[in-house]
Amino acid sequence: MKFPKRFLWGVSTSAHQVEGGNHNQWSAWELENAKANAAQGKAQYHDLEVFDDIQAAVTTPENYIAGAAANHYDRFEADFDLMKKMQLNAFRFSVEWSRIEPNEGAWNAQAIEHYKRYVAALKKRDIEPMMTLFHFSLPLWFTEKGGFEKRKNVKYFVRFAEKIVEELGKDIRFIITINEPAVYALESYQEGNWPPEVQNKRTAFRVLRNLIYAHNQTAKKIHTMNRRYKVAIAKHSSYVFPGDDALLSRASAAVLQYIKDDYVLRRIRKTSDFIGVNYYLSERVYGYRVHNEDKNLSDVGWDMHPEHLQYVLERLDKKYKLPLIVTENGVADADDTARKWWLAKTMMALNEALKEGVRVQGYFHRSLLDNFEWAHGHWPKFGLVDVDPTTLNRKPKQSAAWWAKFLANAKKN
Numbered sequence: 001m002k003f004p005k006r007f008l009w010g011v012s013t014s015a016h017q018v019e020g021g022n023h024n025q026w027s028a029w030e031l032e033n034a035k036a037n038a039a040q041g042k043a044q045y046h047d048l049e050v051f052d053d054i055q056a057a058v059t060t061p062e063n064y065i066a067g068a069a070a071n072h073y074d075r076f077e078a079d080f081d082l083m084k085k086m087q088l089n090a091f092r093f094s095v096e097w098s099r100i101e102p103n104e105g106a107w108n109a110q111a112i113e114h115y116k117r118y119v120a121a122l123k124k125r126d127i128e129p130m131m132t133l134f135h136f137s138l139p140l141w142f143t144e145k146g147g148f149e150k151r152k153n154v155k156y157f158v159r160f161a162e163k164i165v166e167e168l169g170k171d172i173r174f175i176i177t178i179n180e181p182a183v184y185a186l187e188s189y190q191e192g193n194w195p196p197e198v199q200n201k202r203t204a205f206r207v208l209r210n211l212i213y214a215h216n217q218t219a220k221k222i223h224t225m226n227r228r229y230k231v232a233i234a235k236h237s238s239y240v241f242p243g244d245d246a247l248l249s250r251a252s253a254a255v256l257q258y259i260k261d262d263y264v265l266r267r268i269r270k271t272s273d274f275i276g277v278n279y280y281l282s283e284r285v286y287g288y289r290v291h292n293e294d295k296n297l298s299d300v301g302w303d304m305h306p307e308h309l310q311y312v313l314e315r316l317d318k319k320y321k322l323p324l325i326v327t328e329n330g331v332a333d334a335d336d337t338a339r340k341w342w343l344a345k346t347m348m349a350l351n352e353a354l355k356e357g358v359r360v361q362g363y364f365h366r367s368l369l370d371n372f373e374w375a376h377g378h379w380p381k382f383g384l385v386d387v388d389p390t391t392l393n394r395k396p397k398q399s400a401a402w403w404a405k406f407l408a409n410a411k412k413n
C-alpha cells in the first residue's frame with residue numbers, strides 16, 4: 001500500500017473523556033445520575049453480547065462518573081511519548097472550555113498555560129496538533145444560560161474560540177470547531193440520553209441550527225485572524241446502504257444518507273477548509289426501514305463494516321470537493337480481538353479511496369487510551385492502549401503494536 005508522504009497518522013481524544021478532574025455540565029450530571037444509571041444498567045445493556053462481562057461494571061455507580069478518567073491532564077507527556085513510539089505524527093484533542101473560562105468572562109491563566117505546554121510538547125515531538133473547541137462538554141455557566149438552545153449564546157462560544165486561538169494559535173493549523181453537531185443535538189435534546197436530558201424534536205432541531213451557525217461564525221472569526229488556519233467540523237458519518245436491489249430500499253437509503261450527512265454539510269461547506277469524518281458504523285436499509293444484520297457486532301452493539309470507510313470518503317469527495325480527514329474511527333473491543341482486523345481493513349479502505357483520487361489527508365484512530373464513553377461510562381474500551389482502572393498505568397495492546405509496525409513500513413514505501 002502506498003500513502004502520501006505528508007499523510008497525517010494520528011489518534012484522537014477529547015478532554016472530558018481522558019483528562020480527569022473536569023467540572024462541567026457532564027461532571028455535574030454524572031454525579032446526580034450515577035445511582036439511577038447503575039440501577040438501570042441491567043435493563044439497558046442485557047441485550048449486548050458482552051453483557052456477562054460488563055454486568056458488574058454497568059450496575060456500579062462509579063462506572064458512570066468520569067472522575068479521574070485516564071488522568072491525561074497530568075500524564076500527557078508520557079502519552080505523547082507512547083504516540084511517538086507508535087509512529088504517529090498527528091494528534092486530535094479538545095481544549096476544555098470549562099477550565100479556560102470557569103466563570104463567564106474570566107480567563108484562567110493557569111489552564112491556558114497548561115494547554116500551551118501541551119501543544120509545545122506535541123510540537124517538540126513533531127506531532128501535528130488538531131484542536132477541537134467543542135467536544136460535548138461545556139462550562140456550567142454557559143449551560144445555565146441555556147447553552148446552544150439559544151442563538152444569542154453563540155457569541156460566548158465565538159469569544160472563547162477567539163481567545164484560545166489567540167493564545168495557542170501560533171503552533172496550530174488544524175481546528176475543529178464542533179464535534180458531531182447532529183449527535184450532540186440528538187443525544188442531548190431529542191433522545192434525552194445526555195445532559196440536559198431534553199426530549200423534544202423541535203428543541204433538538206433548534207440546537208442543530210444553532211450549532212451550524214456557531215461553526216460558521218467561529219470559522220469566519222478564525223479565518224479573519226489568519227487565513228492559514230484549516231477549520232472544519234468533525235462530522236459523524238455512517239454509511240447507509242440498501243439491503244436489496246429494490247427501488248424502495250435504494251431510494252430510502254439515499255434519502256437517509258442525505259438527511260444524515262448533507263443537511264449539515266451543505267450549510268457549512270463554504271466556511272470549511274476540509275471535512276472531518278468520524279466513521280464508526282453503517283446502516284442497512286430494507287424498504288423504508290433500517291434493519292441491520294447484527295452479525296458482526298462490536299462490544300457496544302454496532303455492526304462492524306470497516307471497509308465501508310472507502311465509500312463514505314468517496315461519496316463526500318464527489319459531493320463536496322473538499323479535502324477530507326478521518327477525524328475519528330475505531331471500535332469498542334475490550335479483549336482486543338477485532339481491532340487489528342478493523343485497522344487492517346481500514347488501511348485497505350483508505351488506500352482504495354486514495355487510489356480512486358479521493359483527497360484524504362489523514363487518519364485519526366479513536367482512541368489512544370481506554371477512556372470515559374459518555375453515558376455508557378467507563379466500560380467500553382476503544383483504546384489502542386489499555387489503562388489500568390486503579391493505577392492508571394498504560395499498556396499498549398497487541399493491535400497498537402501491529403499498527404505501529406504497519407506505519408513504520410508504510411513510511412518506507
Ligand code: BGC
Nearest residue numbers: 014179180183236278328373
Ligand atoms: C464521539 C466520541 C466517542 C465515540 C465512541 C463519537 O461519536 O465523538 O467522543 O468516544 O463516538 O463512542
